[in-house]
Amino acid sequence: MKTTLNFTDHDAFYERLIAAHQGLTDEQSAQLNARLVLLLANQLGEETLLEACIDAARKPFGPYAVPKE
């Protein structure tokens, strides 16, 4: 998992992401985020990398039970 800057233009990305949420209800925003997560995850694709990203995102909220087998 990359933890140093990898964006070609980070400010432009952030502005674009916020713009995409404009005018949406909370529920629609949540749906947009979910669609975006799935689209981005498919760009990465690799299982251990995705797991590392999920774990990093979860970090502030404590451990979680990973389904076994």
Add this chain to the structure above:
Amino acid sequence: MTQTPVQTGGYTLPEFEFVTPPELLGTAVGGEVGNGGKVGNSGAQRQRYPLVIIGGGLAGLALACDLAERGVRAVVLDDDNTIGVRGASSRGIVYAQKTLEIMDRFGIYERIRAKGAIWSVGKTLAGHDVVYEFDAGAASDSKQPPFINLQQFYLEWFMVDRIVELGRTDLRWQNKVTGFAQHDDHAVIEVDTPAGSYSLEAAWVCDCSGVNSLVRDSLKIGMHQARGIDCWCISDVRFKEKLPIERWTWVEAPFNDNRAVWQHLMADDVWRMDFQMGPDTDLEYVSRHDVAAERIRRQLGNDVEFELVWVGPYSYRAQLIETFRKGRTLFLGDSAHAMSPFGARGGNSGIQDAENLGWKFALVLAGQAPESLLDTYHSERRPAAQFNIMTTRRTARYLQPESPAEKILRDAAISLAKEYPFARNLCNTGRLSNSYIYGKPPSSKAQKHKMHGVDVGEAVQNVEFTGPTGLRMALVDLFRGNAAYVGFWNGSPATLSREIILLANRSAPLLRMLEVDTGKTGLSTVRDHAGKLARALGLQAGKPVFCLLRPDMHLAARIEQPNAAKVKAALRRALEGKA
């Protein structure tokens, strides 16, 4: 054995005649007399049989049929006198290609094809939209289609008929097992019948008695269990209206309060409709025929005439025992593993348990392989069961989101799937049963279909070619009548032929060697005009390869640059149960 036809749910199904077992007639001759010639509780002598199968469901019948087909005798004890356990309930209905190939080997595929509904197109729907569809037939070289739908009792019936025809199995209906004790070299089984009780001894026991196994409990075998919160109401519905013969799965069906619905055609114009219910549903209420009929009217419209054949509620559970072999006892089907029915992994996996074990018993009982070969049943089939449980758990979770966040992710996958192919794979309405690749860690990736040669441990499809006698045949036709390995060699280099022929002669009947296409070496030759065998095995012209197939048609070894010593070593490793 006599069958009496009985009418139930608009079907005519057989009831099998109870025959007083030899133990209760004092004429038992089936096996050797048990240790010390002990006297059973009814006064008859206790017999020891080489192999006793408990339970005549899909797994038990498939094992009996596999063994009989390979020339092995067995006793089957079944507590009922009919096929199926719930009257006209359809139960397991989707039979996957590997199962159909096994049935072709048993010689009953044509009956299944004639009776069942063949399909390969599946559609996943949400609301009124088709999210995506697939055609599973496109990538297959097998003689069998990807799927045939058939009520479970028909498949069981066809197997019973075949077992009777083969004449090697002592099928004992209404023989209920009431007690079980295992010793070092045998087990003692107590049996209750309409004519009284008796006990028998078994050198080996195959427990196929289902989720509530008495044998499993009496051996105190550890078991992982998880009860699902998901409830379904199943309706078997007969109507004449023609719907497409496709598998339709609604993630969200408008006519079922936006819960999931499955729609499948089976035999005799009966449709199988599975309705997902809310978590706190009153199962008795939703299974009432008037309530079920109202659901069907909402689905099909008010003007379709139909007849409810059977309605029943199901809540699903997962369970998996720690060991599939304990001493003289092996566990198959639901007594070893149970799971949600998504992807048709219950019945298919029970039949594939039987397929995995049948030839191993045939070789061990004939003294051709060491007993340790039986341990590979555990090491191969338990991971397969784990994989099935994991796969069905994921489907169940997709179909029953447990939080608003989960629901949002599911909605996102559905909305993306309408536009982008990648997201279709995230919409999980069941991953349909494939045969398992032995020796590989379980993963959804490992189950992908390959066009150019199977991996070691993977099943070879039942492809057709021209046999040594010049007649068209399928791969399963090479695997009847015994439990032999089959070696395919592409005849290169020709200088090897003397060595290979010598080895083939020395290894008979354990190994049968066939040459593909060249016909220059003096071995029996098959002609592969369509190239299906070459594609299945990964044979390429000018590249010397020897493929060793197990009696269950899984690839045991692929030997590049073969010689007789390498082939011999591969066969020995396979018989010892080593990869």
